[in-house]
Amino acid sequence: MERTVEALAGEVGGTVVGDGTVRITGLAGLKDARAGDLSFVAGPEFLRFVESTHASALLVGERFPLEFDRPRIRVDDPAAAMERLVPSFRVDESLPRGVDPRASLADDVVLGDDVTIGPGATVARGASIGDRAVLHPGVHVGPGCVIGADCELHSGVVVRARATLGARVVLHAGTIVGADGFGYRSSKAGHEKLEHVGTVVIEDDVEIGANCVVDRARFGRTVIGAGTKIDNLCQVAHNVRLGRACLLAAQVGVSGSTVLGDGVVVGGQAGFSQNLDVGAGTMVSARAGVIKDHAPGSVLYGNPAGERTEKKREVVALRRLPGLLARLKRLEAICGSERGEAS
Amino acid sequence: MERTVEALAGEVGGTVVGDGTVRITGLAGLKDARAGDLSFVAGPEFLRFVESTHASALLVGERFPLEFDRPRIRVDDPAAAMERLVPSFRVDESLPRGVDPRASLADDVVLGDDVTIGPGATVARGASIGDRAVLHPGVHVGPGCVIGADCELHSGVVVRARATLGARVVLHAGTIVGADGFGYRSSKAGHEKLEHVGTVVIEDDVEIGANCVVDRARFGRTVIGAGTKIDNLCQVAHNVRLGRACLLAAQVGVSGSTVLGDGVVVGGQAGFSQNLDVGAGTMVSARAGVIKDHAPGSVLYGNPAGERTEKKREVVALRRLPGLLARLKRLEAICGSERGEAS
């Protein structure tokens, strides 16, 4: 993917200023860039980063006002041009096509067309793998699983126990789907395991980050709705139902049987208690702790979480609290209140 | 495991109402159920979900009062009948018996009777694997480890460095036991690693969820007591000692050398500072941050965590704080307090 400034200018319909033979090996922001990188100046607010950038070349607008001792590519819209170059700098992580001889497939596995399976991957009996799906090295697919067309399962992914994945599902490395739910019948004699005989359904176009866990249901299904995107290290417990097109940032936890409606957006490290019903379109701030049901369109904040406006009033009031104590003391001095308690 | 309504009725001693030839492929709650599922009506409070259920058949009590256009199985106790059917719907995830030829075992590994080891698993020198233990594909057992009888280690589990597992221990996929503790001797020159030469002891009947980490001790042992159950994505640091029959929900973190007594129950995303002593039977709410020692039987809540009753008073008071500010202003207007500070 390395090429010259001149070649890149051609791809975006820009004009080279300076040495077009300089070779570019990557893309980067102005502050991040190193030698070999092409960077871009998206607007006047970024001009202040130009002097100290280590980029080897810049995408600039037509009226770029600065001196610069390295080549530039002049274009109408530098951010759009940068975007257009992105796919060509993609690292090709494709595996050799077909099923690697060091993969282990049960006799009755059903493979679609153009399936790719890497070395060390395992597919158990009764599983089926859809057209063009890719299983990276070391992936384990359990008995009876259905992996949809165009799915990509990265290294170390484990899918257990009849889980089904729709089309175009991406599971990043180390993610576990279909582990036993966490449920016990507790008594003085100890914790007796409740069997979880349900499964997991992951609908089309879901993407789940690295090292997440999605547990299978006690009965029925844990469901992740179509188009939902989950960041790394998230926990989705047994019988949870996430709606369509939700966004969960990293390290979020959703406890058993909680339901999030469509389009719910959750900030990092937030958590949900069990058996909740959180309405569609709700926004949950990072680190919030949601402990009761909320209507569609709620904006939640804090721990325990409340409507954002109400919680913000509490935070502001809390900051004024030390001053308030002093004011109260003065009033007591003036009014002669008898204080019957230590304060 | 698919069978007819009639067959299922026979297994639970119930009476079929309607078409006993309908085929059932799974179990589910009324709200979750899809075509092919058998569901159940545990009591009158669930009758309102019957009209909209997609279940293909229902387990109902003797006095089920509703119309229903699909078959029912009449029993004395629908919930108990459902429970009785659970094991027969379990997905069989058993591996082919014996040691897969694609597993890698050191020459001196000691194997019990009826051990199952999947493809790609590795067992290092000096390790022993107990009777009937199961190592799923891709499990790695380090040198000198002792894996007890009837243990089950799911795919991607890594057990390092002389760790010992008692009988019937279950480690879910992706869990790491025996990683180095996090300890450094810090100076201006940087952070010098403290070697961790201890190990991990996991006692009988412990179950640990997916993608957890249990670090090994600096000296001595990190210990997880018999019958303790840990949910997914939990962190157990070096030299921690968890008592017997504890329950830790998902994403909990326990810092180095902290001791939890027997039967401690911890809600999701809670955390413990290092070197603490938390008494037996203590209950810790979800998202609590425990930062000091607590007596047996404590009920902890909030961050920093305090006794639940005290913390609840704070939360209630905090909600009243904005109104309180207004009241204080009114009093000041009445009493003529001079305010020498911005508020």
Place this chain on the structure above:
Amino acid sequence: MERTVEALAGEVGGTVVGDGTVRITGLAGLKDARAGDLSFVAGPEFLRFVESTHASALLVGERFPLEFDRPRIRVDDPAAAMERLVPSFRVDESLPRGVDPRASLADDVVLGDDVTIGPGATVARGASIGDRAVLHPGVHVGPGCVIGADCELHSGVVVRARATLGARVVLHAGTIVGADGFGYRSSKAGHEKLEHVGTVVIEDDVEIGANCVVDRARFGRTVIGAGTKIDNLCQVAHNVRLGRACLLAAQVGVSGSTVLGDGVVVGGQAGFSQNLDVGAGTMVSARAGVIKDHAPGSVLYGNPAGERTEKKREVVALRRLPGLLARLKRLEAICGSERGEAS
């Protein structure tokens, strides 16, 4: 590594009191110790644990005042002597040297001298592995990656997409480097994935705990500075830049494009919002939620995080709040304030 009390005494220049033929198999603290362990009495404050210890022998100072029915080794400084014995009790986890025939290496992989690669490991095309580096069983190194000299990648580690690791980097088991950053262009039609064509740079002497995730950059690089140490289950998002010699405790999350200066120390379960700039030497308490920029040398506490002193005043004031409400009521009774609102 098992040897007699007498042999150990020789290694630390100590004098045996009692039976020098007792065999020692491990090291442990007084409270943790079991039969076979050598423990130590670092100072008079530890004497109270001697009576109940199960250690088979003790390292004691010259003026050890207690009766003890098992052998002792008398030395000047028991803690220093213990430290000197640590390396010899290290478990040897080394793999057989060389590249295991069950590893899968692309044809063009460049291997340094004395590289060790375990069974089931995969190294993709264009990758290079430095001198003396160790890849444990099941490690996956993606295309174009550069693994520096003396690196150690534990089982289940996945390094994707042109990531580069400096010298002496340790990645503990299950850690994922170079997963896609979490970024989407959202509209009514859904969440369209933003391609992440950047990579990850991990500098010399970094150590990352088990089951962590470091995402690759959208453009440019996610960078972890030299000598930084990260505990288990941490999340480092796309384009984050961690300075040199930082310490991140377990379960910390750093959101996209946030920059931590050199020597920042972060307590467990803390989180950082995106696009922040946190100055060098800042200390962040466990469970803090950092949501804005902070100057170098800040001491942060709470959620949302503020300077520790300010936050502590809030916590103290909060505890006094219930009493304050009572005082306000009394004042209102005295002063005759009309209350126009429910309280």
